[in-house]
Amino acid sequence: MKTHSLLISFLMLLVLMGACSSGPIVRNATGFAYEVVVTMNKADWDAPAGKAIKAELTSDIPGLPQAEPAFKITYVTPDQFNGLLTYVRNILIVKIDKTQYTKVSLSYENNRWAKGQVVMVLTAPDDEAILEYVKAHPRNIVDFFTKCERNRTIGQLEKEHSVVVANHVKDRFNVILNAPGNMTYFRDTTDFFWASNNANTGRTDIVVYDFPYEDADTFTADYLIAKRDSVMKANMPGTFPGSYMATDTAWVTYTPTMINGKYCGVLRGLWHMKGDMMGGPFVSHARLDEKNNRVVVVEGFVFAPETDKRNFIRRIESALYTLRLPGEFEETAIEKPDVPEEK
Structure with missing residues (x-):
């Protein structure tokens, strides 16, 4: 090379x-x-x-x-x-x-x-x-x-982020989230928040919603995908009448992980618009807010058919890691990397 x-x-x-x-x-x-x-x-x-x-x-x-x-x-x-x-x-x-x-x-x-x-x-x-x-x-x-x-x-997001997103998610859900600063287009409803950079090239969006926690089966791929599809169908319509966002279930993965020592369910895969031609990658984090017995979901997705999507999805995924629930507001999302040696 x-x-x-x-x-x-x-x-x-x-x-x-x-x-x-x-x-x-x-x-x-x-x-x-x-x-x-x-x-x-x-x-x-x-x-x-x-x-x-x-x-x-x-x-x-x-x-x-x-x-x-x-x-x-x-x-x-x-x-x-x-x-x-x-x-x-x-x-x-x-x-x-x-x-x-x-x-x-x-x-x-x-x-x-x-x-x-x-x-x-x-x-x-x-x-x-x-x-x-x-x-x-x-x-x-x-x-x-x-x-x-x-x-x-x-x-970078801790120093410079979207004030629009930060204020709305704090008021609506009582959580902290640092989204990229160019996310200034938004829609705020009773239990759903959406923001976007509305870019012509490399459009990235972020959504926040919550729902009551019932039992451990909540944190499974089937449950979270079904919940995602129901929420997106109701809140993310497409350009044409009757079109809406859905999950490509054949290409989605579920990975449990830990963020600052606390459980997080990660969905990753592809989305598309039913009845429309749009689609792209998404990643979502589902966290349990024990203080309020609810599940908080933050998701980022990308629409960039004309270019590579790696850096777009990774940047918005980094923003998901900044989610802080009640009792975590003083914590940082920056984690120490680990490099295990050969045994």
Whole structure:
């Protein structure tokens, strides 16, 4: 892979701009979201270990209508890794040496060469150890960098977000939610809130609704999909008479997860307009508000038929992580990434 790419050109431009400014230069991390620089010996990169790392970082993102890689990779050899490349926001350094290492080990450091940067170092005695690690911990590396990118977006949203969304969801549902600042178009009803950036390219929407909690069966795929379809049919009509939003049930997944130590049910998949031609990816979070015995659902969806959807859906998904229920208002949604070692 050539290093003289658009990424490198962009980095050079930033350095030149900084050189022309007066006063000390504050070195911030450069590069684009969901891009990573990988550096390791060429022989290892071309071997099965390198191919396994590349396959993981470029694995398909679940829940999109077309295949899109989790990350764009810029590969360089260790002797090429210097200067501009050391300022990139996501860096993976792989070292394979049986004289120094006895097992796979992962570590990371924030702000090593630039502010806002994360550098992961993977060490291993040989190729086989890396292959075994990747097999035993599928998606661990890609999930680590994904969480780092999500934390960056959450940090940005904490500083700058839509006041319209924040005020309405606080008044209507007594929750805190930091949506992107360009979400200024909205509709607020008794038990349903919708907001959108109303963009011609890369339209993203967010909805909030709640309903009484009955029992543990609430947090199942069947229940939440049925609830979603009933709520969307009533509140998200299409352009044509009788059209409405529905879930493509053949392409939806349900994943239980923990957010700040508390349970969250995640639906991810595709939506379409019954009786219309619109559709795209969505992701929703269902959280239990124990204080008020209710389930609060926040969902983001994207309509961008003309372009890739990875960054759009990931940005709106980051906003879902900022949901804070009563009793959580002082908490932060930024979580520490974890990098388990080989056992």
